[in-house]
Amino acid sequence: QVQLVESGGGLVQAGGSLRLSCAASGPTFSRTAAGWFRQAPGKKREFVATITWSGGTTYYSDSVKGRFTVSRNNVKSAVYLQMNSLKPEDTAVYYCAVTTGLATMKANDYDYWGQGTQVTVSS
Numbered sequence: 001q002v003q004l005v006e007s008g009g010g011l012v013q014a015g016g017s018l019r020l021s022c023a024a025s026g027p028t029f030s031r032t033a034a035g036w037f038r039q040a041p042g043k044k045r046e047f048v049a050t051i052t053w054s055g056g057t058t059y060y061s062d063s064v065k066g067r068f069t070v071s072r073n074n075v076k077s078a079v080y081l082q083m084n085s086l087k088p089e090d091t092a093v094y095y096c097a098v099t100t101g102l103a104t105m106k107a108n109d110y111d112y113w114g115q116g117t118q119v120t121v122s123s
């Protein structure tokens with residue numbers, strides 16, 4: 001069992017930066033792949049980034065590649081999403097998720113989810 005709590009969301013102007021954190025509890029976190037997803041009003045939840053259990057491999061959606069960076073600290077049981085050069089279209093609720101399987105872009109493959117944190121980017 002893994003419990004996830006996101007933080008770090010807020011209101012930022014276009015071009016600004018935010019760093020999201022996802023604190024995990026549970027004995028198996030270090031053996032899970034982690035992902036970030038987002039959901040804007042009226043839209044489906046979409047993949048943002050994922051990272052393997054070791055942190056050695058990451059994948060990003062085309063819309064955030066080059067602007068966002070996912071990382072993790074297994075000692076602290078945390079996953080992070082550094083978001084730079086934010087755009088109004090990045091506005092969404094951001095969710096952290098983990099899977100005991102391989103790192104994946106598919107939301108259905110994730111076993112545990114956080115409650116989400118709101119990110120709003122003003123133009």
